[in-house]
Structure formats: C-alpha cells, structure tokens
Amino acid sequence: MKPTIRDVAKMADVSISTVSRVMNTPESVVESKRIRVLEAVEKLKYQPNSFARGLIYKKSFTLGLLIPDIENLYFAGVIRGMQDACIKLGYSLMICNTDRDKNRLLSYIDNFHEKQVDGVVFASDVLYPEYYEKLVGCRIPFVLVSSHSDEFDVPCVEIDDEAAAYDAVKFLIEIGHQEIGMIGFNHNDSISGPPRYQGFVRALTEFGLERNSCNIKYAAHRFEHAYQAAHELFTDYPELTAVFCVADEFAMGTISYLKDRGILVPGQVSVVGFDNIRMAGMFVPKLTTIAQPTYELGYRAAEKLHELVTTGTVEIVRERMNHKLIVRESSREK
Amino acid sequence: MKPTIRDVAKMADVSISTVSRVMNTPESVVESKRIRVLEAVEKLKYQPNSFARGLIYKKSFTLGLLIPDIENLYFAGVIRGMQDACIKLGYSLMICNTDRDKNRLLSYIDNFHEKQVDGVVFASDVLYPEYYEKLVGCRIPFVLVSSHSDEFDVPCVEIDDEAAAYDAVKFLIEIGHQEIGMIGFNHNDSISGPPRYQGFVRALTEFGLERNSCNIKYAAHRFEHAYQAAHELFTDYPELTAVFCVADEFAMGTISYLKDRGILVPGQVSVVGFDNIRMAGMFVPKLTTIAQPTYELGYRAAEKLHELVTTGTVEIVRERMNHKLIVRESSREK
DNA sequence: TTGAAAGCGCTAACAG
C-alpha cells in the first residue's frame, strides 16, 4: 500500500494537519517538527494522493492535446513545445492521437471530461460544430493550434498561411518560373487548405500569371496521395517547371514521383514544400520549404490555454507567429 | 460548476446510491428509476468525478509511456499501438517524451507517481539502475518495449535484434557484396547497439568475411550524425560497396552523404536500413530495410503491462516479435 | 503553532 498522510503523521508523531502544512506552507511549521515530517516523507517516499487533492482543488493540473496524426512529424514539434510549457507551468499533458476519426476524437473528449483535464489544445484540424459543442457542453476550456475558427470565437495560435503560401510562390516566380502548379489540401476537411490556395493565387495574380491558377491537384495528408496527385498534375500539365506543395510530405511524394518518371529535381522541376519538418533537411534533394515554428506554436498554445484556464479569458484571441522561407536544394533558377 | 451525483439524484428524485448504481450496475435498478436517472445524466452531462472514484478504487485507469524522442518516427507506431490497446482495455495514456534527458525522465516518474498511474511502459532505452530503483521505490509496475534488461528481471517485448541484423547483412552478402560496412549505435547508451553489432559479425563470419568486422562507425540517433559517420566510414574504407545501417534515419543520412559525394545509391553502394519507418518507402531511393512491427510492439506492451497490473505477474517475461526484411530500391546486386 | 473535525464526490456495506 502507498503511504498516506496518516502514516507520515504517525511516524513523525504529529497530526495530519501538520503534515499537510509542511507539504503546502512549510514556513508555518516550527523547524523541529518540519524536519521530522520531511524525514518521514523521505523514508516512506510519500507523495500526496492527487485524487484527494483533486477532489478539493477541483483541478487536475493536467492538459489535454488532440492531434490528428502522430505519424506526421509536424506534430512532434508542437508536442515538444507544449510539453516544455507544461513542465514550466506545473501541468501534466495527455496526448491523444485521433487518426482523424470523428468518433475517436469525440470519445477522447469524454475521456478528458471524465479525467477532469483543466483544458485542451486542439491541433491543426477543422473545429466542427460537434466538437465545439461537446467541448463547451463539458465546460472544458480550449484553444486551437495551427487552426482557427471563423464560426466560433475560440482563441488560437497559428501562422499566416495565406502569406506563407504567397511567399513560397513568389519565390518560385522570382527565380524565373512561369509554369507553376500546386498540390494542395482538400478544402472541405482542412483548415489551411483555403488560405494557402489563396496565397498561391495572389502571388500568381500579382505577377500576371493567373493562367496558372487552375494547375492544382489535391491530396489527403500522406505522401502516397501526393505521389498520385503529382501524377495527375503532370499528366494534365506536362509543361510545369515548378510546383508548390502545401506540406513537406507532399513535396517528398512529388519528388519521389518525378524521380520515378525520370524527371530531375531541381534540374527540370523545382519543388517547394511547407512545414520544414525535421526530415526536410535530409531528403534527397534537401527541401526548399516554408518553415513553421512548430515548437513555439505548441509552447504558446499551452501558455494561452493556461491563461484561459486561470483567468477565464485571453488577451489576444487570434495570435499569429512568423513563418520563414528556407531555400535548400529542391528549387533552382529557371 | 460541474454537476455532482447529488444534482442528478435530486433531478431524478432518487437517492445518490441509486444514481451510483445506474452508473455501475444498471441492471440492479428498476427501469422506471433508471430511465429518470439516465435522463438527468444526459441533461446535466453528468460524468462521475474520477478523483472521487480514484480515491475509492485506488486506481487511475491511466498508463504512462516514456519515450526517448518523439521526433523519431519509430515511436509513432509504438504510440499508436499502445493507444489502441489502451482504448480496448479502458485505460487512458500519458505520453512523456524524455528527449533522452535523465533528469527529465526521473521527474516524469515522479509525475506518474503523483498522478498515480497504474503502470508504465518504458520504451527503447537502457534501463539504468536509477530508473529501475525509482520505479520500484514508487511501487509502479512497468514493462519495457524495444528494450530489455540483463541486470533486472523486467518483463519486455522486443524483436530479436541480433537475428534481424544478421538477416540484413546476410542479404547483402547473398546479393554479392564482399566489402561491407556498418553504421551502428554507440554501445554504452543504446540497448540494441550490441546485438545488432553481433548479428553483423555473425553474418560476416559465417561467410568468411571477418575482415569486414571492423568497418564500423558509430552515430547518435539523428541523421546528421549518420551523415558524419558515413563520411568517416568512407574516408577510412573507400572500397565499401554496401553499408548496413542500424536505423532508417542512419540509412537516409548515409545516402544523403553519398549523394553529396556523387556516389550513386544503389548504383555504386547498397544501403540497408532498420525499422521501416513510414518515410522509408518515400525516400529517394526507397529504402531496403528491416521492418519492425512497431504498432504490434506497442499494443503488446500495453497488454502485457495490463496483465502485470491486474494479476501482479506476467506469463512470459521476455517476449519476442518477428522482424522482416523488406527489399526496395536502395540495394542492388553486385 | 497546532490539532480536531468537516467535507470534497463517490462507492459499498448495511438495513429496510
């Protein structure tokens, strides 16, 4: 049996209130007793029971994180950032991978509710009304990371997807490409799909390249789909010399396809990715891409959630972080 | 305020015990009351407070998972498997990423202790005596995944690293390679380092190629280190036509290096990896590698831990799962 | 500065 406060009290020959005091406000206990208690705590390896504490404080000091796909390296950074912030704030973290399954996500919320998490971070997916209502119904405060909601007024932290996509495409144009394609996220089940598409179109328009704005194929989230999308893209538009991919995985899938077709990257076609996942620098060729500050995104999201949980509100509802173009080997001047 | 059992009881006009019964043994309550209670539960979105429950059951129905590096895709599979097993078993999962930091790991154990997790899975790292003692001191049952301990008698589930490495090297030899090198894990801070090295040597010896057994460089866990190790390996042994890498990341780093040196893979040098992470099939060239059943490893580890937690012991202490050689494009006959 | 006692929300034994 784990030792309880009573065991410690007995061993130190004091009352349980005294033990409780040394655990919480040690300065309010005379040194002699405090030392005895501390010794007993040490000897028994006593840890206050967090159930009993939770019952009283009505707080679990635990945060939840909902991510769509743990096999996507993008989230590893977010998790690390959130985890570090949690340590700093004295919270534990409960990470749940939904595999983009609605029911699974809903049942994780039930879980969070039951376990009384103090708040949850919802990552990088669209916040369907069902999710919103469930979270609100369970009275669980939450924030979004790499996502936002036009429909509901939910705090979030993300980058400016439109501007980032614009920068990527503008770069391609500035190094001389005139025939540019894109491999994007489906608009209906993705939050960053539309803004990245708009950024693509804006850059094109600005440089008088509107005719390119239909050179698009869509893929789900994995490189296999991007491989297929690249096939469709180059079948329909064989003249392309550059493609903007809204994810590094897509860029890898595209390059993989091009390689199988015998098309050189960046020799014949330039490819730029998005996210700057860790592998981007290891791919052959190394990826030119838009870097997202994933670690900081996660860190800020946790801080923001903490702010929401403790004060009941947040200063800035919609927070933006900076992206950055990183030029490596997968792109070349035309 | 979250509703309590009392609120439900009042609304349904029954006693709190009746509410408790419909939550736990519904068949022991007459239908009329049961329905009233269920309606009240629904209306109030009542969830039994898990602190109160935990206090009584002395169980948190939560398992902990300690992983060394969440940015390593190898663990994504393990996590998914464990998560699915947890859902099946009615447990929650608390994932902690140690970043291979001893103090961080130790403090996560404190955390687990405080949060009263019912057990923990320790992944893929060496179980130092400090860790073992702490876990035992906190009376937390635990199992190892992709790891084992010679020193302590701890249940574990892993593959046969020696045999897997042997298979990889044997494959290289059988397709005609005579000059083979290896990029391995350092032996002192890695659990699979020694057996994979032994498998390498055994295959070499069996085919009369012992002279190759010193063609080894070591790397830490990231591809950058493997890139460097590959540089050293080919500087010392330029005659090599094949290299066995103990991780897919190492294979990618090696290929990346070779590419930068202008050496063709698999044209001039064959490379085989280990793990079969998801990206292995997307790399250029696609990786020949040893596949580990990561999902199953995680799943079994959770089941095993559950067995340990509920029965106090496990049937099989050291459990082995099967690996499999997957031949793709990074290797070629000599 | 310290101890006794109430009570957080729930389950389970006990009576009825």
Added chain:
DNA sequence: CTGTTAGCGCTTTCAA
C-alpha cells in the same frame, strides 16, 4: 430494489 451512512486521503476552517 432502495436509502442511509461510513469512509477513501487530503485541505482548511476553527479553536485552543
């Protein structure tokens, strides 16, 4: 079948 009640381990008044 159902209600009353005694704790689970802890924090926090309230007195002393």
